[in-house]
Amino acid sequence: MPDSPPLLRLNNLRVDRGVRSKRKTILHGIDLEIEAGEKVGLIGESGSGKTTLARTVLGLITPTSGTVELRGQRIDSLSTSELRAHRRTGSVQYVFQDPLASLDPDIEVGESIAEGLVVRGGLERSDIRARVADVVDSVGLDRAIASRRPAELSGGQRQRVAVARALVLDPSLLLLDEPVSALDSVNRIQILKLLGELGRSRNIAQLFISHDLGAVASLVDRIAVLYEGKIVEVGPTASVVNAPTHPYTALLLGSAPTLSGGRVSRERRRELRLALAGQTAS
DSSP: OOOOOOSEEEEEEEEEESOGGGOEEEEEEEEEEEOTTOEEEEEOOTTSSHHHHHHHHHTSSOOSEEEEEETTEESTTOOHHHHHHHHHHTOEEEEOSOHHHHSOTTSOHHHHHHHHHHHHOOOOHHHHHHHHHHHHHHTTOOGGGGGSOGGGSOHHHHHHHHHHHHHTTOOSEEEEESTTTTSOHHHHHHHHHHHHHHHHHHTOEEEEEESOHHHHTTTOSEEEEEETTEEEEEEEHHHHHHSOOSHHHHHHHTTSOOTTSOOOOHHHHHHHHHHHHHHHHO
């Protein structure tokens, strides 16, 4: 029996944006696979193409070339009606950086959490209420919070609501776009711990999108480093963090502790910038 395909496979993915002479390539030949239940960190600075990659996986951006497959099914070639049906399954969900911006300020958070279930259909109202209550419990919130509006909640509570909203559809893949960067240090630790626990208990694959390698290194199985729209390094977390093979990865590590507690020296960072400049020029 042949091996089953990975949960997500990006093959030679290219995305161009703009028109005519202003057209620019955002993603260059991206190859990346994520297995069911696997946690992968996609690391790169602002403008590297991280969010474009995530939006392409969601089907919000059509790639210029290459393929996006979910469990072996081509997502990039679906018709509009097929893509709409695919989204209703909720198999891929997105958790945004700013939960306040992603939640409707005029409706109660319980209604926001239930929205995906209502759109998908097939459940009685009582079943929807039970599903919402269960997922609110799973993210560590009091059920009474369902009757409140987003502005009444703290930043940490709002991000838990955003996670609950994604989880209610039982996704197989969560795309987490800088999910803790807008939170204080205490809430950041709590949300990252929650995401790790939920990934294990529900066997949900997670793609952590971040500029901060140190923030996700303790959570992910593998790290993919994105630089100017190209994946320049990918591998097991410990290997990438403790023995980076690309100058850009080493530069990212220069401002964050390694797993062994060390840092890249100022002199070494200068050498790495020169090496990186040479690679870019070539």
